[in-house]
Structure formats: C-alpha cells, structure tokens
Amino acid sequence: MMKNISKKGNKRPLIKDIRRDKWLYIFLTPIMAYFVIFKYLPMLGTIMAFQNFKFSTGFFESEWVGLEHFKRLFTGKNFYMILRNTLLLNAGSVLFGFPVPIILAIFLNEVKSRTFKKVTQSIMYLPHFMSWVVLGGILIGLLSPSSGIINHILKNVFGIQPIYFMGSRFWWPITFIISGIWQGAGWGTIIYLAAITGIDPQLYEAARIDGAGKLKQIRYVTLPCLKSTIVVMLILRMGSMMDVGFEQVYVMMNPAVRDVSEVISTYVYRVGIEGAQYSYTTAIGLFQSAVSCILVYTTNRISKKVNGEGLW
C-alpha cells in the first residue's frame, strides 16, 4: 500500500498533499485495485474475441484467429435475428414506454390530494423493487391460456378464444413491452417529478396572468422546462438500444417464441456460457459495445444540432 502512495508522489510539491491525505489513499488503494481487476481486466479480456480462447490453454496461449469470429458473426443468419429482435424490442419500448413516465409525472404534479398522490406513487414504484423472476412468474400465471384470469375474462365476458400471450409470436413482444412499462414507468417518474419541482413558480404565475389554462401551462411552461431532462434521458436510453435486459427476456422466453425473443444477451448466454464458445460470443459483445458508443455519440450530435444541448 505504501509503495502505491509514494509512486503517485513523484512530483515534489505533491508529497505534502499526499502525506496529508494518506488515509484517503489507504482507503482508495484497495478500491482502485478492485476496479482494475474486476472492471478493467475484463475490458482487456475482450481481446479474446480475436482468439480461440480455451480454458485449457489460457489467455496467453490460446490461438490467435484475427477477425475469424466477426466473419462468422456477420455471415451467420442468427446474428440478424438477434440484432433485429434487440433493436425492435428496444424501439417498441422507447416508442411506447419512454413517454409514459413523463405523462405520469405531469399528471401526478396536478394532483392536489396528498393522500391520493402518496398512495398512487407507492403502488407505482412497487414493481421496480421486484425481481424479474417474480414479475415473470406473476405474468405467466396471469396470462396463462388455461388458468389465467385475463383469458377467463376474455372468454366469459367478450367471448374471445384464449390468447397465448406468452406463446404467440405476435403477442409476445407486446407483452414484453407492456411488462417493461409496468416495471419501470412508475419509478421513472421520480426524475421528472424532481425536474418539475424545480420549475420557477413565477413562470406559471406569468402564464396564468396571460390567460393560459392548465393545458396551455403544461404545453408552454412544463414541457419546455422538462426538455433538457427529457433529452438527457433519451440520450442515455439510446446508449442501451443494443442491450435488452437479460433477466426480463430470460424469464419470459420459451421455445415457441425463440425467433422473436432471442436477443443479444440471451444468445451470448446460451451460446457463450452453455455452449462454451467464449471467443465467438465475446466478439458479439464487442460489436454491441461499439454500436452503443456510436448510437450515444450520434444522438448527442443530433440533439446538439436540433436543441442546442446534449450530454457533453
């Protein structure tokens, strides 16, 4: 530990500061070591995308194969399936899911009754604290074609034949998107509510004097004030366009809908971990990271041009 400290103090004026903060450096040393080993080493480890990594030969002895895995990736038809599913599920989630917390937050802000507000918020946040295993289990029970209540209602009240929500290639993505909203939209309101609270009340006052009703106040005061928050959230969301949460898909997936539900993360798990094709799936991960970077960068550029503001 002491070695580490003196290494950083190679410039003379620093020594005093370092001696003063020696405890802070003692605190930080194991933590930075942790970050190097458990975060940065795996990043370096992505090099194995250019190898034929095997545990028997290890990282240093494994055979180098250049772009072999990438070639296999881009020519295989599985790749286009998982890429399409990942992008479509994300696009659907953004299109239908992204506006929901914004609308809910604006609505919550209009509620005068404190009890009503508290109760609705508490219930809305609840699914966020549940594991997807639990949420998935609940959904499967609820939507089951044989015993689920939804299909019973559809049959008895509307006379509709049971719908295989989890087993139909049409309904599965819809169920996926709605369950994502169920889990995340309530919790997502917090950030917008915080932003709304920060709006200067004088702006509303001025709008009211100008004769603006509630709707116009929202249109001309609330939304413009929320714009920068919305833009930041959207850019951050773009960064995860290539990434569909593993657990949500994994618990909702079944063989009947594999070709619309297999996404990058589940494919990497199935082929990489279960199939032990470490290098090939690392290549997929690398491709995924690269595209995410480009997406964040591009959205940021577009946002800067259109709105004059971005993340950086």
Add this chain to the structure above:
Amino acid sequence: MAKQVKKAVKVKKSLEEKIFLVVVYVVLTLFTICALYPFLYVLAVSFSSSRAVGAGEVVLWPVEFNVEAYNQLLLDGQIFASMKNTILLTVVGTFLNLVTTTLAAYSLSKRNLRGRKIFVGMIVFTMLFSGGMIPNFVLIKSLKLMNTYTGLWLMGLISTYNLIVMKTFFEGVPESLSEAAAIDGANEPTILCRVILPVSKPVIATMVLFYAVGWWNNYFNPMLYLSSTTKFPMMVKLKQMLDTAKMIEVSSSEGLVQTTVAAETFKAASIMVVTLPIICVYPFLQKYFVKGAMIGSVKG
C-alpha cells in the same frame, strides 16, 4: 366557501380544467390499479383451491380459502432453505458494499485530493463500458471463484451509480465539520466514523436499501456462477420451481390436469413467500429509496 368563490371567478377556464383533472385522476387510478392488480391476483390464487383457479373463479378474493399451497411449500422446504442462502448473501453482501462504497465515496468527495479527477474518471468510465458477460465469466473462473459466494460478493462489491450518489451526498456535507475535528487532532478514520457518518444516516439508509434489494432480487449472477443446488439463493430456486411447473403444464394430458392447476396455486404461494419480505418493509422505507433516486438524478 372561499374556494368556491375563487372558482366562480374563473368560470371560463373551469370546464377545460375540470375535464383535465378528471382525465388526470382517471389515468392515474387506472395505471395504479393495473400496477397493483397482478400482485393481488397472485395473493388470491395462493389462498384459493386449485379447482376455483382452474375454473377462473378467482378474481380478487380467495375462493374456497385454504392454505394447502403453503403447506406444500413447507413440506417441500426448498424455498425456505434457499431463503437462508439469500439472507446470508444479502447481509454479508450489503455490509461489504457499504464499507467499500463509503470509503470510496468519502475519499473521492474531498475536492483537494490529488488525482481525484483520474480516480473519478476511471470509476465513471466503468459505467459506460464493461467487458461484458463472457470476459467476466472467464475472470471469475480463472480466479477459481466459481461456485463460491466470495465470487458473487466480489462481482457485486461496488455499484458505480450508488458510489456517485453517496459521493454527491458527502460533497454536500459542510467542510467546516471535518475541519473542526481535524484541528482537534482527529485523523481521517476518526473523522469519518465520528463526524461524517452520524450526519449521513439518510444516505446510508438509502444505500443499505438499494444494495439489499439488489442482493435479495439477484438472479443472473448466482445462476451464472453457482453450480451446487444447495448454494442457490431464493430467486434461482424460484425460477427452477416455476419452470418445473411450466413443464408440467406443457405436457399436461388428461390425467395431469389436476396437478397442473395445483401447480398454479403452488407457484403463486412460492412467489408470495419470496416477495413478502420486500412488500412488508417497502411502505416504511419507500421514502429512502426516493431520496436516493433524487440525489442520483440531480447529479445525472
């Protein structure tokens, strides 16, 4: 009365505003009901007879109330055995999280710490990039940490997001507090324990909750890194049980229909057992969660 007079003055706007308010309350109520109903349904199913569930009679209240499914769970015992594992993982994991996150956040909250920018940069960078599933797996396997809780604890030692939240909080603590203690000759560990931590109770509560819920719900890492069933935490066990029940359903022939529906109440009961602890503490602790999310969002 005074309110009514005020309203009367704004007669023109009131219709539009009334309609809008109605829409607001209706939408929020509907969303809330939709968010809550699935939980109530599972609760009702878990206490109902399998016949009533199969016939679609269970809507909101248990029909033909019984605790057969819970008896079955107790007899089976697996979920409770795995609950012990989850508690161990959660308690030790959260403690380790708390110690490391506090030390890191406190050190990095000192503005005149040399190299602070580099350290913060290195840490924030890991939020944007990660090696991904396979390199992490290879690392854990190479370190011989497969099938150990140590591996899981190390994988989840620090959440960068929580670290930033805590650092932001510490930055808001007046420096005069620690300066006064420093003049009295206290060293950093003493200042941290005696001065800073006592005024940081809300953020510590938030951290404990975020981390503890994370461990409690953790599914992916245990599934990936644990192989012996006796070590499985609750969520992995629950997933296994749900899958077994699903398989029975898929292969259900005439003779199996009864078991299928029995499986439905059994599934519901196991979901309730796993979720109950969170639902019990949730109403009391909710404000700390929200506080944490707020601190985080101000920074973001």
